[in-house]
Amino acid sequence: MTIRRGMLYAGLVIVAIAHLVPFYLLIVLATRTPGSTSSIWAIPSTINWPNFSGAWEGANLGSGLVNTFIITACSIVGASVIGLLAAYPLARRLTRGNGAVYTSIIACMMVPNLTILVPLYRFMVDIHGVNERWAVILLHITFNLPTIVFLYAGALRSIPRELDDAAAIDGAGRLRTLFSVLFPLLAPATAAVFVIVGISIWNDFNFSLFFLHASDVKTVTVSMSSFFSQYNSYVERAAAGCLISSLPMVVLFLALQKFFINGLSTGAVKG
Amino acid sequence: MFYLPALILIVTFIGYPFIRGIAYSVTDWDGFSQTFSFVGLDQYARMLTDQRVVTVLLNTLIYAIGSTILQNVLGLGYALLLDQKLRGSKLVRTIVYLPIIVSNLIMGYIWYFMVRFNGGALNEFLGAIGQGPVNPLADRNLAVLVIVLANTFQYVGVAMILYLSGLQAIPRSLMEAAEIDGASPWRRFWNVTLPLLAPSVTISAVVNVIGGLNIFAVIVALTNGGPGYASASLGTITYQLYFGEQNAGYAAALGILTFTLAAVLGLTTLYFLRRREVELS
Numbered sequence: 001m002t003i004r005r006g007m008l009y010a011g012l013v014i015v016a017i018a019h020l021v022p023f024y025l026l027i028v029l030a031t032r033t034p035g036s037t038s039s040i041w042a043i044p045s046t047i048n049w050p051n052f053s054g055a056w057e058g059a060n061l062g063s064g065l066v067n068t069f070i071i072t073a074c075s076i077v078g079a080s081v082i083g084l085l086a087a088y089p090l091a092r093r094l095t096r097g098n099g100a101v102y103t104s105i106i107a108c109m110m111v112p113n114l115t116i117l118v119p120l121y122r123f124m125v126d127i128h129g130v131n132e133r134w135a136v137i138l139l140h141i142t143f144n145l146p147t148i149v150f151l152y153a154g155a156l157r158s159i160p161r162e163l164d165d166a167a168a169i170d171g172a173g174r175l176r177t178l179f180s181v182l183f184p185l186l187a188p189a190t191a192a193v194f195v196i197v198g199i200s201i202w203n204d205f206n207f208s209l210f211f212l213h214a215s216d217v218k219t220v221t222v223s224m225s226s227f228f229s230q231y232n233s234y235v236e237r238a239a240a241g242c243l244i245s246s247l248p249m250v251v252l253f254l255a256l257q258k259f260f261i262n263g264l265s266t267g268a269v270k271g
Numbered sequence: 272m273f274y275l276p277a278l279i280l281i282v283t284f285i286g287y288p289f290i291r292g293i294a295y296s297v298t299d300w301d302g303f304s305q306t307f308s309f310v311g312l313d314q315y316a317r318m319l320t321d322q323r324v325v326t327v328l329l330n331t332l333i334y335a336i337g338s339t340i341l342q343n344v345l346g347l348g349y350a351l352l353l354d355q356k357l358r359g360s361k362l363v364r365t366i367v368y369l370p371i372i373v374s375n376l377i378m379g380y381i382w383y384f385m386v387r388f389n390g391g392a393l394n395e396f397l398g399a400i401g402q403g404p405v406n407p408l409a410d411r412n413l414a415v416l417v418i419v420l421a422n423t424f425q426y427v428g429v430a431m432i433l434y435l436s437g438l439q440a441i442p443r444s445l446m447e448a449a450e451i452d453g454a455s456p457w458r459r460f461w462n463v464t465l466p467l468l469a470p471s472v473t474i475s476a477v478v479n480v481i482g483g484l485n486i487f488a489v490i491v492a493l494t495n496g497g498p499g500y501a502s503a504s505l506g507t508i509t510y511q512l513y514f515g516e517q518n519a520g521y522a523a524a525l526g527i528l529t530f531t532l533a534a535v536l537g538l539t540t541l542y543f544l545r546r547r548e549v550e551l552s
Contacts, residue, residue: 011352015367019366022381025385029384085273085277086277104281105274111533112484114526115509116285117526118513118522119291120288123284123288141280142284149277178273203373203374206488221376239384254365260372261368
C-alpha cells in the first residue's frame with residue numbers, strides 16, 4: 001500500500017512539473033537579458049525590466065488591456081441579462097414553440113465562428129461595424145448566448161415553480177419575479193456564466209482579429225500578435241508581453257480560484 | 272416573449288450571415304467588388320481537386336480528433352489520480368487548470384519559445400543530453416504534432432474537471448459492492464467506473480471535437496500554417512483565402528464545409544457515445 005501511495009505521489013509530482021515547465025520557461029525568457037548566453041532552463045540572476053517596458057510600449061499593451069476590459073465587461077453584462085431573460089420563459093413555459101426556440105438556440109453552439117467569417121465580415125462592413133467596439137461586443141454577446149441560456153435554463157429548472165406563484169400572488173410582475181426573487185437564487189449559475197464567458201471573451205482572438213484592425217481599438221491578443229509578427233526576433237520582449245497580457249486573468253483566477261473551478265465544473269457538467 | 276432579444280441577435284448575427292454564406296459560396300465573389308457572378312457548385316467542385324484543401328481537411332481532422340482523444344485519455348488519467356485524495360491534489364488541479372485561463376494565442380507563443388530552432392528550450396535540453404537540435408516547426412508532420420500537443424496541454428484541464436465531477440458522483444456503495452464481489456481494481460475501473468462516466472465522456476468529446484474544428488489562434492502563433500500550408504487548418508485557410516487572396520466565394524464554400532464537418536462529427540460523436548451511457552437510477 002505504501003509503494004502504491006508512493007507511486008501515486010510520484011505521478012502527482014510529474015504531472016505538476018510537466019504542466020509548470022512551459023510557464024517557468026516563459027518567466028525565465030521574459031526576465032533574462034536579451035542576447036544572454038545562459039541556458040533558458042537556468043533561473044536568471046536579475047530581472048531585465050526593459051523587456052517589460054519594451055513590450056508595454058511596443059505592443060501598446062496599455063490601450064490593448066483597456067479595450068479588452070471594456071469589451072469583456074460590456075459583453076458579459078449584456079449577454080447575462082439577455083441570456084437570463086431568454087432562459088426564463090424557455091425553462092418555465094414548456095410549450096412546443098418554446099421547445100423549438102430553445103433547441104434552435106442551443107444548436108447554435110455547434111456553429112464554429114470561423115465558418116461564417118466571410119458573410120459576417122461583409123455584414124459588418126454593411127452596418128459600419130468594422131473597427132467599432134460595439135460590433136465586437138454584439139458578436140460576443142450573440143455567440144455566448146447559447147451557453148448562457150443553457151446554463152440559466154438548467155439552473156432555473158431546479159428552482160421550484162411555487163416561488164414564482166408566490167411572487168405573483170404578492171403582486172410581482174414577471175420581470176420583478178425574475179430579477180428580485182429568482183436572480184439571487186441563481187448566484188451559482190451567474191458565477192459560472194461570468195467565469196466561462198469572461199474567460200472566452202477576454203482571451204478572444206478571432207473576432208478581434210477580424211473586426212478590430214485600427215490601433216486604437218485593438219484588443220490585447222491582437223496587439224500581441226501584431227507585435228510578435230513584427231519583432232519575432234526579440235523573444236525576450238515578446239515573452240514579457242505574453243506575461244503581461246496573461247497576468248490580469250491569472251491573478252483573478254488565483255484569487256477567486258474556488259469560484260472559477262466551481263463555475264467551470266458547473267458549466268462543464270451541464271454543458 | 273422575453274427571449275425576443277436573444278432570438279433577434281442570433282438570427283441577425285448567426286442565422287442571416289449563415290444563409291448569406293451559402294449564397295456567397297455559389298459565386299466567384301472576390302470579397303470587395305460590387306459585382307460577381309453565379310458559378311453554381313464550381314467552388315465545391317474545386318475543393319475536390321485542390322491539394323491544399325485535402326491537406327487542410329486532414330489536418331483539421333487530426334487537430335479535432337487527435338486532441339479530443341489525447342485530452343480525454345490524459346484528462347481521465349489525471350482525474351483518477353486526483354481522486355485518490357492525496358495531499359497536494361488541489362494544488363495540482365489548479366496547475367493543470369491554469370493554461371485554460373491563458374489565451375490560446377499566448378499559449379501558442381509559449382510553445383513557440385519552447386520548440387523554436389535557435390535557443391528553444393527543447394533544443395537546449397537536447398544539447399545538454401548530447402543530442403543534436405531539431406526543428407519541429409519546419410517539419411510538416413512534427414508541426415502538426417506540436418499544434419496538437421499545445422492544444423492538448425492547454426485544454427486537458429477541462430476534461431479533467433469533467434471526469435473529476437463525474438467520479439465524485441459515483442456512489443461509494445457501488446464501488447464497495449464491486450470490491451466485496453472480488454472485482455480487481457482493473458475490473459472495477461472497466462466495469463463500474465468507466466460506464467458510469469460515460470455521460471462525462473460524451474460531453475467532453477463533443478465539446479473537444481467542435482473546439483478542435485475551430486482551432487485557429489494556436490496555429491497562427493506557432494506556424495502560421497507553415498511550412499507552406501502543411502499545418503494549416505480549415506479556419507486558417509478560410510482566413511487566408513478571404514483576407515489574403517481575395518477569394519471570398521471559395522472561402523465561403525470552405526466555411527460551409529467546416530460547418531458541415533462540425534455538424535456531422537459532433538452529432539456522430541454524440542450518437543455513438545450516448546448509446547454507451549448507463550443511467551444511475
